[in-house]
Amino acid sequence: xxxxxxxxxxxxxxxxxxxxxxxxxxxxxxxxxxxxxxxxxxxxxxxxxxxxxxxxxxxxxxxxxxxxxxxxxxxxxxxxxxxxxxxxxxxxxxxxxxxxxxxxxxxxxxxxxxxxxxxxxxxxxxxxxxxxxxxxxxxxxxxxxxxxxxxxxxxxxxxxxxxxxxxxxxxxxxxxxxxxxxxxxxxxxxxxxxxxxxxxxxxxxxxxxxxxxxxxxxxxxxxxxxxxxxxxxxxxxxxxxxxxxxxxxxxxxxxxxxxxxxxxxxxxxxxxxxxxxxxxxxxxxxxxxxxxxxxxxxxxxxxxxxxxxxxxxxxxxxxxxxxxxxxxxxxxxxxxxxxxxxxxxxxxxxxxxxxxxxxxxxxxxxxxxxxxxxxxxxxxxxxxxxxxxxxxxxxxxxxxxxxxxxxxxxxxxxxxxxxxxxxxxxxxxxxxxxxxxxxxxxxxxxxxxxxxxxxxxxxxxxxxxxxxxxxxxxxxxxxxxxxxxxxxxxxxxxxxxxxxxxxxxxxxxxxxxxxxxxxxxxxxxxxxxxxxxxxxxxxxxxxxxxxxx
Numbered sequence: 297x298x299x300x301x302x303x304x305x306x307x308x309x310x311x312x313x314x315x316x317x318x319x320x321x322x323x324x325x326x327x328x329x330x331x332x333x334x335x336x337x338x339x340x341x342x343x344x345x346x347x348x349x350x351x352x353x354x355x356x357x358x359x360x361x362x363x364x365x366x367x368x369x370x371x372x373x374x375x376x377x378x379x380x381x382x383x384x385x386x387x388x389x390x391x392x393x394x395x396x397x398x399x400x401x402x403x404x405x406x407x408x409x410x411x412x413x414x415x416x417x418x419x420x421x422x423x424x425x426x427x428x429x430x431x432x433x434x435x436x437x438x439x440x441x442x443x444x445x446x447x448x449x450x451x452x453x454x455x456x457x458x459x460x461x462x463x464x465x466x467x468x469x470x471x472x473x474x475x476x477x478x479x480x481x482x483x484x485x486x487x488x489x490x491x492x493x494x495x496x497x498x499x500x501x502x503x504x505x506x507x508x509x510x511x512x513x514x515x516x517x518x519x520x521x522x523x524x525x526x527x528x529x530x531x532x533x534x535x536x537x538x539x540x541x542x543x544x545x546x547x548x549x550x551x552x553x554x555x556x557x558x559x560x561x562x563x564x565x566x567x568x569x570x571x572x573x574x575x576x577x578x579x580x581x582x583x584x585x586x587x588x589x590x591x592x593x594x595x596x597x598x599x600x601x602x603x604x605x606x607x608x609x610x611x612x613x614x615x616x617x618x619x620x621x622x623x624x625x626x627x628x629x630x631x632x633x634x635x636x637x638x639x640x641x642x643x644x645x646x647x648x649x650x651x652x653x654x655x656x657x658x659x660x661x662x663x664x665x666x667x668x669x670x671x672x673x674x675x676x677x678x679x680x681x682x683x684x685x686x687x688x689x690x691x692x693x694x695x696x697x698x699x700x701x702x703x704x705x706x707x708x709x710x711x712x713x714x715x716x717x718x719x720x721x722x723x724x725x726x727x728x729x730x731x732x733x734x735x736x737x738x739x740x741x742x743x744x745x746x747x748x749x750x751x752x753x754x755x756x757x758x759x760x761x762x763x764x765x766x767x768x769x770x771x772x773x774x775x776x777x778x779x780x781x782x783x784x785x786x787x788x789x790x791x792x793x794x795x796x797x798x799x800x801x802x803x804x805x806x807x808x809x810x811x812x813x814x815x816x817x818x819x820x821x822x823x824x825x826x827x828x829x830x831x832x833x834x835x836x837x838x839x840x841x842x843x844x845x
Contacts, residue, residue: 297334298359303552305545305579308365310335310538311342312372314506317534319526321496321505323519325512326530326539327569327662329580329601332508335538336383336466339506343462344381347414353377379503380453382408382446383464389471394480397471398487402435405445409433412449415456425452443490450501460503463495469509476644477608489518497522510661512640529640530660531669531676533572540569540576549582553590565597568683570665578662581686601662602690610663610690613654614698614735621651622735628682629691629737633667638676655680663687695735696747703730703751712756715776716784718828724841727752731837742792745834746773749790758783770813777819784826785819791833799833803842806831810844 297304314322326332342365346354356377360366366373384404391397409432415421416429429452431437432445441448450461468488475484496505496519512527519525528535541549546567550556562577566585569576584600587593617625624634636655646653658664659680668679682688714722730752736744746763753761753776762775776786789806793799810816810829819827829844 303549305541305549306364307331307335307538308338308342308360308363309368310535311339311365311375312368313535313538314339314504315372315375317526319504320502320524321507321522321526323507323509323512323525323527324535324539325509325527325660326571327578327660328510329578330539330576330662331579332539333385333387333466336464336506336508339462340381340383340464342376343379345377345379345457345459346381349414351414379459379462380412380450380457381462381464382412382449382453383466384408384446385466386470387467390474392478394475394483397474397478397480397484401471401487401491402442405442405449406432406435409445409449412453415452418456420455421452425455439487443487444494446491446495447499447501450495450499454501461501462503463499463505465492465495465505465507467509468492468507469511472644473510481644485518492518493522496525511642511644511657512660527640530569530571531638531640531666533574536571536574536576540571540579541582542577543567543575546577546582549586553586555586555589558589561597565685568665568687569662570667578684578686597686599686599689601686602693607690607694609654609657609661610694611698613651613658614694616651616654617735618651625691625695625735626737628664628680629688629695631681633679633681635677635679638666638669638678663690692737695737699734699748699751700754702733703754708752708755711752715756715786715830716828718843720830720841720843723830724839727832727839727841728837731834731839736837742790745790745792749774749788749832759786767813767815767818770809770815772810772813772815775815775819777822778824781822781824784828785816785824787815787819787827787829789815789829789831791831793833793835796835796838799835799838799840800842802833803831803840806833807842807844 324332341356341359344356346356348354360376386401386404388400388404389397391400409429413433416426428437428441428448431441437445446463450463453461471484471488472481475481496502512529546562547559550559550562562582562585566578566581567575569578578601581600585597588598613621614625628634634655636652638659639656642653642656655664659666659678662683664680665683666678667681670677682691708726710722711726713719714726734748736748750761750763753774756776758780759776759778762777764771764773765775767775772787773790774788776788778785787810789810791802791806793802807829810831816827816829831842833840
């Protein structure tokens, strides 16, 4: 990134703060795509005494010239290029079976053994250690050796360099999340516990370690007894500015690329996260947005972040929502708030235990932000809100997907017969039932009801569904045109009101509008003999249906 001249937002003072705070093991929890891997890459580049295969030592100071860390003081710069570094990424463990996920972690461990294989040429490493080391290189080590491989490698490196090691674990909770959704959770927890305990708890060769992930995982005892662990979550003020972009950094970025006119659009779509008390922009989305705008790939903002994973947590919340949760979701997608207790040590095993656990997952993984908090008894309560329009689009899309899948599983034959036969009581009863069980987003209520009804009608066979077309002297809402001209054609005019007592009057107005605007003119011209005309009025989760007699 530095040598090829990319635009770089300077986060190097993260190094200073890590050294100043003197925590042996620091766990940073941040949402995905917020710069965790880039931060780990920076730490590795700064701390590592990197030895090339020909025996020469890399000078990585070139990457930090002109950066803030170079002015932080000699007490920090003396650590540059001083330590052997082990860097393990857990990203590749997102696999469908335990064997494949475990195999990918082992492959990452092998890469680090292979990268540091120069230690085998040293006389200070015993033959016994070389034999164990070689078994990993040849991929013939047993499971016990792999479980303590990071601790063993750090010991070998410490002996060789006469210096303690820096260990970096990136996306450490990916194997656990993946194992939960693919039902081999207990197996993965057992292996990860052994790996982390040996590397971070009982490792005399450790100088410092940095672990990154989306969630703090403690109940599984992965970090059992690790009293030198400092957890930095999105609730903490410390380190807040080092993951994601601050307002100052965004303003400067937009200015450099000549698109300051889009400042408000950027804020509306990609801002809104709060880490401690610091307002943060989503870096992944912003970088993609700026690139697309500058190179004219698009004229409009896109939901870049939502396309980087399955968003399975949101899906689980929606699919398992009870009446109360559905009401809360409806409030959230119209920029409302909810208050929930927060538990920082929630685990993937807890995800289905309660709705509160799901809300916690949504908060810590970036799908909600805290706009206020209070402390009562021994519990923190957060007032939560959707951060921005990009994240809201995830909820809306998942709600729509859930609704479409839901209606596919319901027999609507009685509903369709009622519409065709003019049975308003049954028509209305079906509509009310589906409204009560749905999750609505009422920021544009007429559009919601329109889409809702079209969704219910999607399974009606033998009819063409037409929406918002010109006919007569205006535009009708929905027309159902039969392929068999002997069947009745149907016009549906929709209205909404704020008060239940207004529904009957508005149904009559809808029917009158059909007549006044001559919405039936086109159907009559085509030769349809029977045209049924419905006025439908919605009010919140209720409705009324009338037919023109």
